[in-house]
Amino acid sequence: MTTALETRTIRLAAMARVEGECGLRLEVRDGRLGDVHFDIYEPPRFFEAFLRGRSLYDLPDITARICGICPVAYQLTSVQAIESALRVEPTPEIRALRRLLYCAEWIQSHALHIYLLQAPDLFGMDSAIALASIQPDLVRRGLELKKIGNDLMRLIGGRSVHPISVCIGGFWKAPQRSELLKFRGRMERALQLSIETATFVSSLKPPEFSANYECVSLFNPEGYGIDNGRIISSSGLDIAVGEFEQVFLEEHVAHSTALHSVRAERGLSYLVGPLSRINLNYSRLSPSARQAADRSGIKWPCFNPYAGIVARAVELVQVCEESLQAIDLYREPDPPRIDYTVRAAEGCAATEAPRGLLYHRYRINDQGLVQSARIVSPTGQNCRRIEDDLRLLVSGILDRTDAEIVNACEKMVRNYDPCISCSTHALRVQFIRR
Amino acid sequence: MGANGKPRLAVFKLASCDGCQLQILNLEDELLDIASEVTICNFLEASSRILDGPYDVTLVEGSVTTEHDIERLRDIRRKSQTLITMGACANAGGIQALRNLQDTDEYTRAIYANPSYIHSLSQSTPVAAHVTVDFAINGCPISRGQLLQVVTALLNGQHPKLPTYSVCVECKRNGAVCVLVSRRIACIGPITQAGCGALCPTSGRGCFGCYGPMESANPDSLCSKMTARGIPRDEILRLLNGYTGWAEEFRSAREKLEKAAI
Numbered sequence: 288m289t290t291a292l293e294t295r296t297i298r299l300a301a302m303a304r305v306e307g308e309c310g311l312r313l314e315v316r317d318g319r320l321g322d323v324h325f326d327i328y329e330p331p332r333f334f335e336a337f338l339r340g341r342s343l344y345d346l347p348d349i350t351a352r353i354c355g356i357c358p359v360a361y362q363l364t365s366v367q368a369i370e371s372a373l374r375v376e377p378t379p380e381i382r383a384l385r386r387l388l389y390c391a392e393w394i395q396s397h398a399l400h401i402y403l404l405q406a407p408d409l410f411g412m413d414s415a416i417a418l419a420s421i422q423p424d425l426v427r428r429g430l431e432l433k434k435i436g437n438d439l440m441r442l443i444g445g446r447s448v449h450p451i452s453v454c455i456g457g458f459w460k461a462p463q464r465s466e467l468l469k470f471r472g473r474m475e476r477a478l479q480l481s482i483e484t485a486t487f488v489s490s491l492k493p494p495e496f497s498a499n500y501e502c503v504s505l506f507n508p509e510g511y512g513i514d515n516g517r518i519i520s521s522s523g524l525d526i527a528v529g530e531f532e533q534v535f536l537e538e539h540v541a542h543s544t545a546l547h548s549v550r551a552e553r554g555l556s557y558l559v560g561p562l563s564r565i566n567l568n569y570s571r572l573s574p575s576a577r578q579a580a581d582r583s584g585i586k587w588p589c590f591n592p593y594a595g596i597v598a599r600a601v602e603l604v605q606v607c608e609e610s611l612q613a614i615d616l617y618r619e620p621d622p623p624r625i626d627y628t629v630r631a632a633e634g635c636a637a638t639e640a641p642r643g644l645l646y647h648r649y650r651i652n653d654q655g656l657v658q659s660a661r662i663v664s665p666t667g668q669n670c671r672r673i674e675d676d677l678r679l680l681v682s683g684i685l686d687r688t689d690a691e692i693v694n695a696c697e698k699m700v701r702n703y704d705p706c707i708s709c710s711t712h713a714l715r716v717q718f719i720r721r
Numbered sequence: 722m723g724a725n726g727k728p729r730l731a732v733f734k735l736a737s738c739d740g741c742q743l744q745i746l747n748l749e750d751e752l753l754d755i756a757s758e759v760t761i762c763n764f765l766e767a768s769s770r771i772l773d774g775p776y777d778v779t780l781v782e783g784s785v786t787t788e789h790d791i792e793r794l795r796d797i798r799r800k801s802q803t804l805i806t807m808g809a810c811a812n813a814g815g816i817q818a819l820r821n822l823q824d825t826d827e828y829t830r831a832i833y834a835n836p837s838y839i840h841s842l843s844q845s846t847p848v849a850a851h852v853t854v855d856f857a858i859n860g861c862p863i864s865r866g867q868l869l870q871v872v873t874a875l876l877n878g879q880h881p882k883l884p885t886y887s888v889c890v891e892c893k894r895n896g897a898v899c900v901l902v903s904r905r906i907a908c909i910g911p912i913t914q915a916g917c918g919a920l921c922p923t924s925g926r927g928c929f930g931c932y933g934p935m936e937s938a939n940p941d942s943l944c945s946k947m948t949a950r951g952i953p954r955d956e957i958l959r960l961l962n963g964y965t966g967w968a969e970e971f972r973s974a975r976e977k978l979e980k981a982a983i
Contacts, residue, residue: 303766303767303768303769304765304768305766308734330736332736332845336820336823336827337819341959345959349816352964354738354739354740355737355739355741355862356740358738399746403746403767407769413768413770414764414767414768414769414770416753430753431749433747434749437747445920446917446920448740448741448862449861449862451920451921459924459925459926460924460925697769
């Protein structure tokens with residue numbers, strides 16, 4: 288236990304049950320909380336640098352390798368950025384199939400986070416494997432749901448980690464209608480499991496916590512913000528994707544190989560991810576997802592990060608219900624991809640990765656070679672917000688032991704489902720020196 | 722073996738996308754059964770329980786890109802009875818090895834505002850460049866089927882075995898028409914190790930070498946065949962300089978092709 292005027296450093300070398308490698312460092316000076324560092328030491332991989340000189344044909348395959356958990360987010364954002372640059376307009380059939388593939392990725396990623404990464408916290412266990420010894424049905428439900436998401440990704444993309452079917456203009460190969468219809472029964476099952484998931488997470492009372500978030504997400508009147516739309520915020524921001532870089536800046540800080548994003552005008556943090564999306568897209572939820580949101584006992588908009596797990600579950604219902612409908616309406620895109628002419632151009636796109644807003648911008652030359660690339664990941668955008676939340680959290684519990692504080696911090700960080708691999712793809716910077 | 726008689730398993734990550742260790746968690750039907758046969762000592766992505774070595778079986782994902790990771794890897798090797806590498810990063814340096822022929826300092830300056838904060842080696846190298854590797858599972862990502870085969874073999878005290886033939890064999894098995902012969906599409910399937918099930922050629926596109934060079938590959942012969950079919954040299958070079966491009970066989974084929982053009 289600590290006394291009021293103690294000076295100490297609380298460290299967690301390596302955080303578990305997050306994707307990628309990160310730690311924490313908290314400085315307490317004279318009984319008061321000083322620096323709070325969410326350390327990201329995962330080595331940088333320099334994607335934006337080595338993309339220069341590569342052909343635009345390689346972009347969806349190479350950018351997928353930024354993240355094994357959300358490769359489709361990277362593939363679709365990169366192809367849409369190039370299509371915007373070259374003024375390529377994929378057919379509605381191609382768009383619908385892409386959105387279905389994206390939904391499948393959300394299913395596996397959200398199920399992974401809820402059941403394998405976060406659920407152990409709820410029961411005080413180390414892992415889902417340990418949790419299975421006391422809650423076998425719960426863990427099996429999570430695995431079954433995750434598998435349905437992965438299998439749908441395989442059906443459309445060939446494999447679930449780094450699918451191979453996405454290309455600029457459409458798909459290398461699109462599944463046959465009969466193949467997707469055969470999957471319908473499993474998607475019905477997924478919808479049922481997702482509703483059970485929402486019921487389960489809604490039965491848990493999230494710890495009290497409230498912060499003054501600026502929530503940021505895509506918004507599209509035509510449907511839940513996933514694959515395109517304008518960027519809006521809970522503070523009234525409403526911009527086209529092309530204005531992203533004027534409104535959001537990235538900073539480089541010493542303790543992180545991920546760049547931290549802030550709002551340009553005041554240098555403040557903002558929040559992306561499921562909680563922001565539901566807060567801003569509540570009116571666009573599908574009927575079952577709306578029902579799950581309303582039955583959760585949470586009043587939306589919600590600014591409690593511990594309710595993130597409920598937001599994620601509501602989104603599971605959303606994407607399962609949407610997938611079911613997309614399967615029913617599916618028409619094979621014919622041709623599977625549309626032709627385009629390469630020329631010197633620049634374009635950008637933003638989509639909602641499972642963890643939040645993802646932005647790409649590319650400039651290509653008349654040979655179709657990449658001249659510059661800029662990729663802003665959801666976790667990079669949330670880093671500063673995570674530190675702000677940790678500061679709020681720890682200030683209130685300084686009288687606890689180091690171990691208790693670290694444990695509380697880990698749980699807080701897991702609310703964000705951070706993906707460190709994504710955030711350290713590394714980067715091209717506009718920065719403000721600290 | 723641990724006190725409970727179960728093999729002690731560890732999973733470590735270096736520079737990578739997490740996709741190969743995710744393939745462990747993607748064994749949804751088998752995960753709990755496998756977990757009941759081992760003691761998981763270190764698998765940060767899945768468990769917050771950390772037990773120090775020794776480990777009977779260690780799986781390593783990712784490439785080596787920092788001094789710190791070299792030290793970490795040596796320590797892991799010292800504690801591991803059997804060390805198995807997973808995926809293109811661990812086995813060939815991964816896509817991030819594209820920087821190996823470039824100036825990393827320039828990269829860091831181009832990208833990070835404060836280059837002095839960044840500690841990165843000039844090259845991304847495979848695990849085997851630093852420590853002895855007992856067995857390698859290839860792929861970008863690794864295949865769940867191959868992972869399962871290797872883990873099952875080890876749990877049964879057998880030496881794991883995976884196919885050493887090329888993607889071509891899988892194409893024939895799928896009844897897929899050769900994209901190189903019939904459509905003159907650049908494809909390095911003939912020199913790439915099997916494992917993916919010939920996903921790309923079966924979808925009408927050329928193989929880009931996720932699984933790395935097959936045993937006794939002959940890249941030079943393939944390069945001249947592709948050239949004879951009118952495939953531009955740049956396109957061949959691009960395919961050879963991908964996810965496993967730093968593998969010796971692909972690298973030297975590229976060098977020869979570049980020299981031949983001068």
